[in-house]
Amino acid sequence: MTGYKELSGFEILERIELRGEDAHSWIAIVANSSDGAAIFATELEAQSDLSAAVRVVDIEGLLTSDIAGRLRVPSSDHVILVGLDGRSKEFWTSLDINRSALERSGALFFWLTPNALVDLCRYAPNIKSFIGTAVFGFSGLKGALSDKKREERLRELSEKFRLSDADLIERAEKHAIEREPEFVEWLLLLGRGDLV
Amino acid sequence: MRLSFVVILGSAGARQMTISQQTNIERRKLFRNYMKAFNPTAPARDVIAAGMVLKDLRKNLHQSLAARADLEPGSQQLIVGGIGSGKTTELLLAEETLNQENSLSLFIDVTAETDLSGLNSGALLASFGLHLARTISDRLKSKLSDADRQIGQSSFTKLKEFGFGKTEHIFIPDEDEPPFDEDEPPFDDDDEPSGHYQTYRVAGKLQPPMPALQRDIESVSQELKSLTDLALRFGLDVVVFFDGLDRLVQPEKFWSVVDQDFRVLRSLRVGVLSTAPISVLYGAGKQVADHFDRVHHIAPLVSKAGEDQLKSVIERRQGTALLDPAATSILCGASGGVLRDLITMARDAGEGAYIAGCDRIEAVHAEATVNQLGTSYLRGLGPKQIEALRHLHKTKSFDLSSAFNAQLLVTRRVLEYSSTEFRVHPALLPLVLAGTEP
Amino acid sequence: MATTSGSGRLGVSTISDARKLAQSLDARLGTLTQVVEGSAIAFFIRIRGYLVKQDRRLGTKQNLEEIIQYDEGPGDKFQIFLGPLIDKGQEESFFIFPSGARLSFSIALRERGGECDVLSYRFHFRFPNKHSPEFVRIDLLGKSHSDPLAEPFAHIHPGSHSIRLPCPPLTPIEVLDRVFFVLDRNTR
Numbered sequence: 001m002t003g004y005k006e007l008s009g010f011e012i013l014e015r016i017e018l019r020g021e022d023a024h025s026w027i028a029i030v031a032n033s034s035d036g037a038a039i040f041a042t043e044l045e046a047q048s049d050l051s052a053a054v055r056v057v058d059i060e061g062l063l064t065s066d067i068a069g070r071l072r073v074p075s076s077d078h079v080i081l082v083g084l085d086g087r088s089k090e091f092w093t094s095l096d097i098n099r100s101a102l103e104r105s106g107a108l109f110f111w112l113t114p115n116a117l118v119d120l121c122r123y124a125p126n127i128k129s130f131i132g133t134a135v136f137g138f139s140g141l142k143g144a145l146s147d148k149k150r151e152e153r154l155r156e157l158s159e160k161f162r163l164s165d166a167d168l169i170e171r172a173e174k175h176a177i178e179r180e181p182e183f184v185e186w187l188l189l190l191g192r193g194d195l196v
Numbered sequence: 197m198r199l200s201f202v203v204i205l206g207s208a209g210a211r212q213m214t215i216s217q218q219t220n221i222e223r224r225k226l227f228r229n230y231m232k233a234f235n236p237t238a239p240a241r242d243v244i245a246a247g248m249v250l251k252d253l254r255k256n257l258h259q260s261l262a263a264r265a266d267l268e269p270g271s272q273q274l275i276v277g278g279i280g281s282g283k284t285t286e287l288l289l290a291e292e293t294l295n296q297e298n299s300l301s302l303f304i305d306v307t308a309e310t311d312l313s314g315l316n317s318g319a320l321l322a323s324f325g326l327h328l329a330r331t332i333s334d335r336l337k338s339k340l341s342d343a344d345r346q347i348g349q350s351s352f353t354k355l356k357e358f359g360f361g362k363t364e365h366i367f368i369p370d371e372d373e374p375p376f377d378e379d380e381p382p383f384d385d386d387d388e389p390s391g392h393y394q395t396y397r398v399a400g401k402l403q404p405p406m407p408a409l410q411r412d413i414e415s416v417s418q419e420l421k422s423l424t425d426l427a428l429r430f431g432l433d434v435v436v437f438f439d440g441l442d443r444l445v446q447p448e449k450f451w452s453v454v455d456q457d458f459r460v461l462r463s464l465r466v467g468v469l470s471t472a473p474i475s476v477l478y479g480a481g482k483q484v485a486d487h488f489d490r491v492h493h494i495a496p497l498v499s500k501a502g503e504d505q506l507k508s509v510i511e512r513r514q515g516t517a518l519l520d521p522a523a524t525s526i527l528c529g530a531s532g533g534v535l536r537d538l539i540t541m542a543r544d545a546g547e548g549a550y551i552a553g554c555d556r557i558e559a560v561h562a563e564a565t566v567n568q569l570g571t572s573y574l575r576g577l578g579p580k581q582i583e584a585l586r587h588l589h590k591t592k593s594f595d596l597s598s599a600f601n602a603q604l605l606v607t608r609r610v611l612e613y614s615s616t617e618f619r620v621h622p623a624l625l626p627l628v629l630a631g632t633e634p
Numbered sequence: 635m636a637t638t639s640g641s642g643r644l645g646v647s648t649i650s651d652a653r654k655l656a657q658s659l660d661a662r663l664g665t666l667t668q669v670v671e672g673s674a675i676a677f678f679i680r681i682r683g684y685l686v687k688q689d690r691r692l693g694t695k696q697n698l699e700e701i702i703q704y705d706e707g708p709g710d711k712f713q714i715f716l717g718p719l720i721d722k723g724q725e726e727s728f729f730i731f732p733s734g735a736r737l738s739f740s741i742a743l744r745e746r747g748g749e750c751d752v753l754s755y756r757f758h759f760r761f762p763n764k765h766s767p768e769f770v771r772i773d774l775l776g777k778s779h780s781d782p783l784a785e786p787f788a789h790i791h792p793g794s795h796s797i798r799l800p801c802p803p804l805t806p807i808e809v810l811d812r813v814f815f816v817l818d819r820n821t822r
Contacts, residue, residue: 020231025237142699184754185713221693
């Protein structure tokens, strides 16, 4: 049982964006690695109505006072903290005691593995209180074209131009088709980007 | 929900909105305003300034804090409570209420200024001294004589060294020639001593841990006395408000930080109001009442009166514009009287209702957020802790001399309804009883 | 007297002259082809973010996470889609405007280091019923057409599939700006 919703970045941001500017939000994002943090940062920047920039801050090797320093300047942008996995009890206790030093008007995202989330809940009650119920599992970026949709588009192209996939490829190889957007799309859907 | 229409008639190309569009935009605006009002991490100062705080929620505690500070210069008061109980808010209200005519007040969030985890004796004094010097300079600028200014500057410099350390250059003489060497010509006073200078960095109190030295604190007391005497000459009693010390959840840590420093402040007749963790009330060791003139406990708001007060908190923030009465009741009950939990759940329920496309926050949204809060408290608990919680629920007995149990209290899995009555947080209880795995 | 096309002397252009001029225009337009910063995935996120903000501004509530899709092709190719290939009538997969207008598009990119070349695109904006023209379509070809007079490298269809008028090769965001702030009557 994880006890938190698995959401895409898009869905998480739909919720966060509602809070508005200078919301001093603290949010925990749970993922098995920090690979998705950059994608999430891009989504945050793209989807937000607010003009704040977004930073990913890796706290590997940083002291608590260093972390606070990195969050203070600037304090209005959104920060995603990574590198919180495998931290000691003493680290979490120290971070917790110094919670005030982490406070800022821009959003603060704690990017955590499931184990790191448990450690935070165990050793950092003040931080946990600030995060509250804002714990979301990151299910990654949605929107990849499904095989079914791909087949549908290929079928429509074939019907519209009264050509089979093979005919198209043959003509493209002979440079016998114009590079109209539909043909470019068709060739790419067939995995023949070499002909574009 | 009220609908309002905006239809601008005009020539072709003029902007027109459908009812549906306007509804969506209005709805978003309503929910956004609601989210702003129910922000559990908003700075307490901003929440007070926005008029969202019920000042009589704690029976005007802040007035009594300010009155004592005003009438008894040098008194020391603690505000003790669990995480999210509203201690900082009461402290700020007390500062606001304090008679500024007769007092020079300083509000210091030590945790925002220095790493408290390494904090030991002297750091509070260093922080206090620096703030005091700056405040005196700002407030009494036009009234200070040159001599006063010199005293202030000298004290500030020494306090800065005490706080942030200093660099010393020390002469190290050569020791090549052993004494009493018959070949060594006799020493002439005119000779230049041979040796070299070495630079040493002496760390200050506001840095990673250094051993506390009693003589350090005694010496800095003199500097502080110069400044407090200066303030007194102008008829001003110094009162310091310390926030952030409640983060030192382990009582021994709290005492190691405050013990000597607060004694010095008392000797200087500086009034002190400070937050403190709930653990100092129940932890083994020092009796907190012996060391402070007054200890104010901010307990969770329970009982019928408490629930009405919680509803007032929601009304004050205009939450009833979106919250159904049933949802309000559920949230108030499940918060256990912990203010931050109430605000968090109210916000979360609002988020859920908005995403679901609803125009009101209903019981179903409240129940979902209660479950999430409970889960957040369940997370990180081991089997023994869960068993202890079940035992508490069943027997109503809770041994606070056990550090194990004290930790449950500090982390708000257990709430103190009175000095003898403890209960499992109501949002957590169903999950503990149901045997839900963390 | 025969004159060279474009020499400044007024005269009747032959279709051959027109084709030559069109080729020259195509070549000039080709040099303006835009590059977008960042990876293709980042661009997909930005396009989607743009539409999210428009959705909010318009007060519509579209399921944008479902209707905007991407396809990571082999190698360095990438596509972004909104809506179906062929407009067969009102469907949930379009971006629907409050006026009843609808938008669909497809964009093809090639990733190159930390940026992307825009290979081609097709933006189809269908006006509400009974509007004239019925639609506007903005295309960017993958390569110059053999007859750039009939089909310029970057062109607009003003409501007719067989009429294509040249336009500068806009970036996808620039096209969307024209859709949301020029073509859609809610905001004109």
